[in-house]
Amino acid sequence: MLLTLRCRLLSPQLSKMFRSLPHPQKSHPSSLTFGASISQQPNCPYASAAKGQRPAALSESTKFVRTVLFVPPGVNPDDVTDDMILPGSNIVLGPYAGEAKVKDVDFVKSSNRPKDCPKDDRPEFAMLGRSNVGKSSLINFLVRKKEVALTSKRPGKTQLINHFLVNKSWYIVDLPGYGFANAPESARMDWSSFTKGYFLNRETLVSVLLLIDASVPPQKIDLDCANWLGRNNISMTFVFTKCDKMKGGKGRRPDENIRNFLELMKENYRQHPPWIMTSSITGLGRDELLLHMSQLRNYWDSEETN
Ligand code: GDP
Numbered sequence: 222m223l224l225t226l227r228c229r230l231l232s233p234q235l236s237k238m239f240r241s242l243p244h245p246q247k248s249h250p251s252s253l254t255f256g257a258s259i260s261q262q263p264n265c266p267y268a269s270a271a272k273g274q275r276p277a278a279l280s281e282s283t284k285f286v287r288t289v290l291f292v293p294p295g296v297n298p299d300d301v302t303d304d305m306i307l308p309g310s311n312i313v314l315g316p317y318a319g320e321a322k323v324k325d326v327d328f329v330k331s332s333n334r335p336k337d338c339p340k341d342d343r344p345e346f347a348m349l350g351r352s353n354v355g356k357s358s359l360i361n362f363l364v365r366k367k368e369v370a371l372t373s374k375r376p377g378k379t380q381l382i383n384h385f386l387v388n389k390s391w392y393i394v395d396l397p398g399y400g401f402a403n404a405p406e407s408a409r410m411d412w413s414s415f416t417k418g419y420f421l422n423r424e425t426l427v428s429v430l431l432l433i434d435a436s437v438p439p440q441k442i443d444l445d446c447a448n449w450l451g452r453n454n455i456s457m458t459f460v461f462t463k464c465d466k467m468k469g470g471k472g473r474r475p476d477e478n479i480r481n482f483l484e485l486m487k488e489n490y491r492q493h494p495p496w497i498m499t500s501s502i503t504g505l506g507r508d509e510l511l512l513h514m515s516q517l518r519n520y521w522d523s524e525e526t527n
Contacts, residue, residue: 289483291495293317294520307509309464310497314512317519321511324388326364331381335419339384344521345392345425346514349416350432351442352398355462358501359432360385360395363511382419391518400442420455427521428456435475435498436466439482448489456517459496460510465503
């Protein structure tokens with residue numbers, strides 16, 4: 222069951238699966254309606270997608286990105302139109318998207334072994350990335366609480382899995398950063414067995430948010446990590462951080478770095494995993510990422526209850 226679900230959330234297999242998935246008929250708590258803040262705005266780009274209407278025009282850009290889109294459960298890839306694609310991402314918004322507001326967040330516990338993690342069946346998203354990628358900033362920015370993610374800010378020294386409970390119903394999990402520039406070799410080696418154990422055994426893991434710094438060119442360690450997750454059938458979303466950083470001089474711009482990263486990943490995937498651009502400074506991508514998480518979560522919930 223778990224393996225099946227993970228495979229279903231893994232994008233390389235999605236388009237195949239979704240063609241055969243019927244449009245969800247039954248109502249699921251918070252799954253088939255969009256948050257008022259999004260769907261009820263008259264000019265909101267997602268409004269017609271939320272109501273299930275199909276806009277007539279299909280632009281050239283949609284035709285192009287269609288080849289790399291992440292199409293979620295409940296959406297026929299042939300029905301995707303521009304206004305269903307979340308800006309700054311390849312993610313199509315589908316009928317499972319629901320409540321995406323963060324009302325409250327509580328720190329639950331720090332675990333130093335995967336088997337010490339909370340033992341309940343709430344779905345969770347794991348945040349993973351190189352040290353300094355902007356993980357703490359992203360977590361604080363998602364939950365809009367300063368210092369929520371400070372607990373884990375001791376790179377290379379303490380390796381802890383930190384669980385934060387959001388809206389009393391799902392978890393954000395802060396995992397130790399990898400690739401610490403100054404960490405001793407032993408700390409770097411520990412990361413793999415420690416964190417890999419979590420990925421392979423955590424039954425309630427809906428998806429890994431793999432954070433990639435868009436202000437620097439693709440890094441081998443990030444590509445290795447993404448490939449390892451892919452090989453192990455672990456659902457992931459690439460969350461590009463620091464997309465506000467427009468480098469002058471020789472440095473490449475975030476959009477170029479992202480394109481290069483995705484190009485390198487393309488060699489290993491028939492279809493791109495979902496990806497999204499964010500900035501903890503400008504707020505870019507926050508609402509979109511929360512919506513994406515809501516649709517993965519609601520789909521996961523609906524599969525669990527079936
Ligand atoms: P962590 O080690 O992955 O938890 O990274 P932090 O959240 O501590 O961020 C590392 C550094 O990157 C800090 O100096 C942050 O201010 C900076 N940073 C984080 N997010 C962003 C962002 O979106 N844009 C920019 N320009 N800097 C960021």
